Amino acid sequence: MAISESEPLLQDDTVDGAVDYKGNPVTRSTTGGWRSASFIIGMFYKHIRSQILAFHFSFSNDCHNFFFGEPGVEIAERFAYYGISSNMITYLTGPLHESTAAAAINVNTWLGVASMLPLLGAFVADSYLGRYRTIFFSSLLYVLGLGLLTLSATLPSLRPPDCENNTSVCPSPTQFQVGFFFLSLYLVALAQGGHKPNVQAFGADQFDPSDPEENKSKSSFFNWWYFGMCGGTVISLWLLNYIQDNLSWGLGFGVPSISMMVALVVFLLGTKTYRYCLKKGKNPFVSILEVFVAAARNRQGPSSTTDKESLLPTDYEATEVPVHGSSTQFKFLDRAAAPKNLDSPKNSWSVCSMSQVEDAKMVLQLVPVWVTCLIYGVVFAQSTTFFTKQGSTMERGMGFGFQIPPATLQTFISLSVVAVIPIYDWIFVPATRAFTGLPSGVTLLQRIGIGLFLSVISMVVAAIVEAQRLVVARDAGLIDKPTETVPMSVWWLLPQYILFGLSDVFAMVGLQEFFYDQVPDGMRSVGLALYLSIFGVGSFISGFLISVIEMVTTKDNGESWFSNNLNRAHLDYFYWLVAGLSAIELGLFLYFSKSHIYKNQRRNVLSM
Known part of the structure; x- marks a missing residue:
């Protein structure tokens, strides 16, 4: 009988623990995989445009066929988030007329809250709404928050008047104007909290770990996920920062709002192809x-x-x-x-x-890994603060009167990631797989360990370069001339940015996959939220270290390591301190990693 003969094949093609959007069982051949992940990341297969209206797809599982098309929710979200966070202090000290200290406090508070809210978003998704619904509502909230930010920067009634010409006399904003702006800003933070852990977990859900080929693709997914994220970041840092600084803040906030709306439509187009994980048992x-x-x-x-x-x-x-x-x-x-x-x-x-x-x-066994990666979060915080301050004092000319904006130097991290991830996925993994027999080439903890080691080297190089910058400044007689450009090319900073980007390829992507893969199946969004909290807590630790060092070094009228005059400061000492703490952290990480039991090993024990 034809039906009975085909029945084993159909059963083999069925994905356990997942259903389609109607609640029916799903098959590997018609759902999930790269066809679904492409809607989420924002990387599209070559022939999708001709078939998008038919909702019928016939793709190979070859991720090399990607190209960037319409923005997926991840690229659009990173485009929007970094378009706000990277230049927020400029908006607060500019159009809102805040002092530098007040603006710094507000930015740090917002970033800290935004880094911890994914724990709430993951809890809501894993316990109540599910990932798909949480992503949908978070995307709507993102559009709302960005739309309100656009209004606050555009309507004269929602922002204070400009400062008087050629004076420092600036009218203070009203409480309503400040309140409206920060309401909009924290709506974006709340949307990011629901968005960030669930989009990545939902994308990884499209690959069945029980299928060898899809399990291998899942490891590649985390690589290409970070590739797409860095692509959105690079575009944001170059395009949106230029628009905000030179054209209009309203347009600078409006563009990511439109991008999020388009991305939400693209995400919904993939609804029929997604796999939706079934909840098992209790909360x-x-x-x-x-x-x-x-x-x-x-x-x-x-x-x-x-x-x-x-x-x-x-x-x-x-x-x-x-x-x-x-x-x-x-x-x-x-x-x-x-x-x-x-x-x-x-x-x-x-x-x-x-x-x-x-x-x-x-x-419970995630705790040692989480704790021993917190200093990596401290290292991560330096790329957006002191690395940029270093660059602002150096020669940044590129000819024709053009100078590299200091904040744009951060793009070299993302560019190095974008350049290295294909090499990692197409060369490093197959080469190491030949020796280890592992689908991913190396274990997750080995990958993270390599990244932590590279972050130590990055801080050592940063310390050496900063010490050299101070020597050049002293030899040029610029110790007490902080506004003068130090005759040292900004390209000397390139090695530390590239090394930090390389550490991201190993440590950050490894941490993403580790905290997704090594938690109970019903807590995967929470696992990714824990990964994100490493950087939130790392930022708080960095701020605490700076406060303590500032208090100690300025005692008895001493010179601060973080003096406003960077030519008298000692960022090199701080970098050496962070490098030493990172080395200690790496040692502890290696110690605890030896006793880690991976989920598949744990399940083998249970089956004995």
């Missing part, structure tokens, strides 16, 4: 909390039982794997599956399945 946050509560309640009992599975509530399903064994990590949590009294009433707050316990262990 993942409650499930993890139950383990810790049960382990605390059973702390006086045995650390294991011979028949743990018979104790678990019948309506609980933590993972899709059989539940038998237990990993050797965090054995105290095994008490959650071993109640003190076997005759006591069984409930999920007093006895848990071993699958539940292993999920809790999975989350």
Whole structure:
């Protein structure tokens, strides 16, 4: 019979744990993969334009066929976010007439809040709305926030009058004008919090980890994801900053608003091709909390039982794997599956399945990796602050009277990433795969470790270059002439920017994939939010270090390491300090990495 003969083939093509937009089972041949991820990243296959209205796609799984077309939600979001954050201090000290100190405080506060809000967005997605709906509503909120920012910069009633000609007399904005602006700005931060962790997780969901080819493509997805993100950043830093500084702030905020609207339409066009992951069991946050509560309640009992599975509530399903064994990590949590009294009433707050316990262990073992990457977040913070300040004092001429804007130097990080990611994906991975046999070439923690090492080298090079800049400034007699240009080319900064970009290819992309892949299946958005929080906390740590050093070095009328006169400052000392802290962090990271149990290894233990 024809139907029965084809049935095994259909079953093999079905993707477990996923449905289409109507809730029906999905197949690999008609959904997911690069065909769906292209709508999300914003990289389109060659023949999509001729077929987009038919909603019928016939693509190969060859990611080399990408080209940049309409903006996907990720490229558009990064385009908008960096178009605001990279130049916000200029707007606050310019059209809004804030002092430099007040503007810096407001920018740092906004960036810190924006870096932590993805934890809220991930919680909402994983517990309630799901990723697709959260992305949709966050994109609408993004358009709203950017639209209100455009109005605040365009309408005369929503911004203060310009300063008087050739004077420093500037009328203060009204409370309503300030309130309207910051309401718009924090709407963008809230939208970013719901957008950032879920778009990437939803894109990775389009690849089935149980299929060898799609699992290999998923690793490439994280590379090309960061490639697209850096592409959006480069365009933003060059195009939007120029528009804002030379044409109009209203236009500079309006362009990303329009870009987000177009990207939302593109995202919706892919609705029929997406795979939507099914929720399994109870709320993942409650499930993890139950383990810790049960382990605390059973702390006086045995650390294991011979028949743990018979104790678990019948309506609980933590993972899709059989539940038998237990990993050797965090054995105290095994008490959650071993109640003190076997005759006591069984409930999920007093006895848990071993699958539940292993999920809790999975989350707990992320903590050492997260902590030992925080100084990497400190290094990341320097690229947008002191690296730029260094460049502002150096020769930046490129001929014909054109000078490189200091903030634009950040694009060299993104450009190096854009240049290296194809080499990494097409040369490095196949070459290392031949030796290791791993689909990704190296393990996730090995990739992150290489990136951390490169970040140390980047800070060492930055310290050496800054020390040389100070020598040149002293030899030229510019120690007390901070407004004069130091006769040293800005291209001396290029190595530290390139090294930092290389470290991003390994560490940042590796961290993205690690915190997506190594969390329980129901908490993947939260995993990516934890990854993002590394940079938020890293920024706070950087600010704390600067405050402490400022207080210590200026005691007894001493010269600050961060003096407004950079020719008397000592950024080189600060870079050496960060390099030393990064080296210590790398050592701790290597120590904890040796004991890390990957999710697939943990599941093998459970199946024994």
